[in-house]
Amino acid sequence: MILIEGLSKSYGTKNVLDRLDLSVDAGEIRAIVGPSGAGKSTLAQCVTLLERPTSGSVFVNGVDLTALGAAHLREARRRIGTIFQRDGLFARRTAAANVALPLEYLGVTRPEIRTRVGELLERVGLGDRAGAFPHELSGGQRQRVGIARALALRPSVLLSDEATSGLDPDSTASILALLRELRDDLGLSILFITHEMDAVVEVADSVAALHDGRIAESGTVVELLRDPSSPLGSLLRPTRPYLSPRAGDEAWQVSYRSGAVEPDWLLRLGTRLGEPISLLGAAVETVGGEPVGRAVIGIPAPAVEDLRAALDELGLDGAPASAVLRDAIVLEKVA
């Protein structure tokens, strides 16, 4: 697990990270999001101390890395697997030789390296590409080799900085599935840095938004998606343009407050209010096995009075859509 306390990092007078607190529990996939230049990569580099924090502590498995000397730091880094943005494969080494790097550094014997590298490539589905050079592999395959290398020393913590950025959708999906699988099988703590919200919803248990060098908002993905007032929730699943309500109808945005919402809530709502409800836009899905949904519905004006109570009974939150959208626009600048 990772525990970051009061982490600050400045370059000259520029404070990139400002007394940041963050934790990733054992077996948790925690995403960090933020716009370009927010300091996400700086944060990743501070966790492995490739960049030395200006102040603050970084605990990995209970050991404060900032307190370690060079030799102990090298050992501690071996407990952290890092997946790099542009895969970071050495161009003159084959896939197998790239995966072997951390083992070579550790001084593992050649036969042992061969066995372990074989296992690792098998693990990421590239058992038959051991002899391929990076330029002979697709972007997704290269990233898999990068993941195999990160796993070489059986780390308990995985650090991924924009691992899927720039990959096509299929490769992205398969890399994300692999990360979840690894977490489930090996109980890894994964710090997953990205600027792609879809990837967060796909893979992460919890997410934190980095803004102005601090965590602006944080929570589990499901909670954030269920909280209509959460700017981060709105960023994860932005409201798509929806249909115009009929004349005399009002547009309302509703969201699932919990997993207990019945799938036929729209029908139930119409019956309860005795008015026809129109569906103007909706996204309903399961995230980490939990139902999550947002919808924009058209309500005939006379029914609005009873609406809140009716939604509440169905386990839904609601607010006039115009107000929600206005808030989202203001908050987008924040998150």
Place this chain on the structure above:
Amino acid sequence: MSAVLPHQQVLVPLDQLAPLVLPALGDTLIMVGITMAIVVVVGVPLGALVHNLGPSGLFPHRTAHTTLSWIVSVGRSLPFLVLMAAIIPFTRLITGTNIGIPAAIVPMSIAGIAFFTRIVENSLRGVPPEYARVALASGASPVQVIRTAQLSEAIPSLVGGLTINTIAMIEYSAIAGTIGAGGIGYVAVTYGYQRFDHVVMITTIVVLIATVALIQWAGDAAVRRLTPTARRAGRAGRAVPRQPVDVAV
């Protein structure tokens, strides 16, 4: 072969040409070979040191970097003839003589080391800096980083530089030849230039061109062999298309 020229002296008979030129070529190759061995042994670590003392290196140190860089620049900027003359006391201190092959190897090594240090530095600058970060994050020591993430990844470029450097050393050996180090340059100057023996002159020119061409060819072939993209593409008959460039932040 009976041209009447002023200051004419005895010309080398044709059957004496090979016994004259071949041992001289041997001397040149020995001089250049020993020099290049010294150049690589000293120049590689020195170049790696200069690179890593620089702003993008493993242990940036402004003063040390500037000082070392300056010393290397001085070595690079002196014309070889001047350098050779200037360090005669040093040469004599090391070899006990200031003529012959050993005496030539000292200034040639110094000039060659300065040359190669720059080549190494330049080659290392061409290696993606993220390799060093990858290595460090994978638990590498500084020496391991330099070996695997810098030098090893720069090998094609280093070998290319080594080829250029070796050819430059052949030129330097000819200059050193004039202070009595022997070698093909010495033959060219004493027979071809001072005695107006055109046959010797032309023979040495042909031998020199052939030697340089051979070194260049061998160097180019080695670079191709050592570059995975070039090698595989050649064998498969076409280059494997690269993935689209990363658009991420």
